Amino acid sequence: GAVVSQHPSWVICKSGTSVKIECRSLDFQATTMFWYRQFPKQSLMLMATSNEGSKATYEQGVEKDKFLINHASLTLSTLTVTSAHPEDSSFYICSATLRNTEAFFGQGTRLTVV
Amino acid sequence: GEDVEQSLFLSVREGDSSVINCTYTDSSSTYLYWYKQEPGAGLQLLTYIFSNMDMKQDQRLTVLLNKKDKHLSLRIADTQTGDSAIYFCAEIPASGTYKYIFGTGTRLKVLA
Numbered sequence: 001g002a003v004v005s006q007h008p009s010w011v012i013c014k015s016g017t018s019v020k021i022e023c024r025s026l027d028f029q030a031t032t033m034f035w036y037r038q039f040p041k042q043s044l045m046l047m048a049t050s051n052e053g054s055k056a057t058y059e060q061g062v063e064k065d066k067f068l069i070n071h072a073s074l075t076l077s078t079l080t081v082t083s084a085h086p087e088d089s090s091f092y093i094c095s096a097t098l099r100n101t102e103a104f105f106g107q108g109t110r111l112t113v114v
Numbered sequence: 115g116e117d118v119e120q121s122l123f124l125s126v127r128e129g130d131s132s133v134i135n136c137t138y139t140d141s142s143s144t145y146l147y148w149y150k151q152e153p154g155a156g157l158q159l160l161t162y163i164f165s166n167m168d169m170k171q172d173q174r175l176t177v178l179l180n181k182k183d184k185h186l187s188l189r190i191a192d193t194q195t196g197d198s199a200i201y202f203c204a205e206i207p208a209s210g211t212y213k214y215i216f217g218t219g220t221r222l223k224v225l226a
Contacts, residue, residue: 034213043218044157093157095214105158107155
């Protein structure tokens, strides 16, 4: 099946710094990529929808200036957590859709802000 | 709202069958999915069912769909310890945006 690679798998950063997470579709061109956030023992909450070459669409309550999404190509989307704080610590997962019927998920990135 | 609900926890003995239930909200959803998440990992698609189907079987997995009640279930036959994980159902509401709405997740624990 299609492969989505997320990098890094885990990252620890200091409070106030920015962190970039990459999401790549390795063997297909993704029409749309999605970014999710998952708190411990909770479900995945959609943060934003990203289409190549256009601005991301953010879900209600997600700060677009804090979570910057860039979707420069059909195989790469990046999520940058700016001025990270401990409450931003979470598991971030991306997905990419193929023909808008099935989403393939990255392995996730565990962000810890200290 | 768009709440997809699941029971939080299920414990079964190895070799028994597991049934994980899900209640979704959008009767117009075209596809319904089951994903598996192991600790610290991303999501693995297990199976999906198209909304015009009542049942789908794939090896040890059986999906039942009751559209009238908006109820989806996943049955795992001969459950193994390797099946221990969190299982999420998900729907794509017919709003045309193809963004998944995930259930709350069911943590399955298989006892040896």
